[in-house]
Amino acid sequence: MSGKELRARVGAMPWAVRLQLRALEAAVDATQRRDGTVNRFLFSLLVDRQAPANPARADAGGVRSVDVTVDASTGVRARVYFAAGADADASPRPVIVYFHGGGFTVFSAATRPYDALCRTMCRETGAVVVSVTYRLAPEHRYPAAYDDGEVTLRYLATTSLPAEVPVRVDLSRCFLAGDSAGANIAHHVAQRWTAAPATTPPAIHLAGLLLLSAYFGGEDRTESEQALEGVAPIVNLRRSDFWWKAFLPEGADRNHPAAHVTGEAGPDPELPEAFPPAMVVVGGLDPLQDWGRRYAAMLRRKGKEVRVVEFTEAVHAFYFFPALPETGNLVAEIRAFVESVAPNQTT
Numbered sequence: 001m002s003g004k005e006l007r008a009r010v011g012a013m014p015w016a017v018r019l020q021l022r023a024l025e026a027a028v029d030a031t032q033r034r035d036g037t038v039n040r041f042l043f044s045l046l047v048d049r050q051a052p053a054n055p056a057r058a059d060a061g062g063v064r065s066v067d068v069t070v071d072a073s074t075g076v077r078a079r080v081y082f083a084a085g086a087d088a089d090a091s092p093r094p095v096i097v098y099f100h101g102g103g104f105t106v107f108s109a110a111t112r113p114y115d116a117l118c119r120t121m122c123r124e125t126g127a128v129v130v131s132v133t134y135r136l137a138p139e140h141r142y143p144a145a146y147d148d149g150e151v152t153l154r155y156l157a158t159t160s161l162p163a164e165v166p167v168r169v170d171l172s173r174c175f176l177a178g179d180s181a182g183a184n185i186a187h188h189v190a191q192r193w194t195a196a197p198a199t200t201p202p203a204i205h206l207a208g209l210l211l212l213s214a215y216f217g218g219e220d221r222t223e224s225e226q227a228l229e230g231v232a233p234i235v236n237l238r239r240s241d242f243w244w245k246a247f248l249p250e251g252a253d254r255n256h257p258a259a260h261v262t263g264e265a266g267p268d269p270e271l272p273e274a275f276p277p278a279m280v281v282v283g284g285l286d287p288l289q290d291w292g293r294r295y296a297a298m299l300r301r302k303g304k305e306v307r308v309v310e311f312t313e314a315v316h317a318f319y320f321f322p323a324l325p326e327t328g329n330l331v332a333e334i335r336a337f338v339e340s341v342a343p344n345q346t347t
Contacts, residue, residue: 101180103243
């Protein structure tokens, strides 16, 4: 497809969505410093609006949320979402542990689009959603974000949720989910956890992976990265290279195992027998789409169950915008995937 045709497809999105995407791009570019650091204060002023938790009263969708400290020594926190009508006597709920995107360098669980997405997932799936605010690069490079994800699972396995969360969780039905860099984190945390599962009861069983617009990469430039360069919003080669340089170890290239997980630049990653089934969401206007398809192909080669869900007119971060039909369809797909393993427990 020609660049003109691709631009026309991107331009067919609602003008308000295009305007917000351009504002986000401008903020990212304005706050990425030449020395490889990020001006977080400016980024927060420009676009990163924070949503407060609502522990006492439910929102309009019947969801409450509570902020918890996962690891005081590192400052890792999480926001826990649960149905307001749930109580300790109800059946245990599945749990979705969510990792936000942002190129490993920006955003948090309280960022408004992520707060809204996690509330929607909680309401529609009946699951308890635990959205993790992990440490950010470049101050905290690989493997800090993966460590924080693993610590969050240990927290859930060994620590009771605060009294403000009057609902039981079923740790045998735990899903890891994330978008963009968060999807990368979810994959690596799943690989770690299933290779060396926690021995302290109650054990966490990973029932599935939900990867949205997964951020994988390599020294190779894929066909979609090249075709959508200068056309698609948010992800381009310059920004992507900045994010990988910020996150990966000093001196590492994009073929590092944290980025390149699909096998072309070396052997396929080792996936334990207990590695969970995956749903991989791909946008047809996302430069990362080929990496998502390669990832799914790698899982199939390894004998793992994987389902690819494609939205042909979706750009990167389309799930930021509830008004887009693809976002509603995505939530329905997430609900179906969770229910396929964890039947909905909504009361």
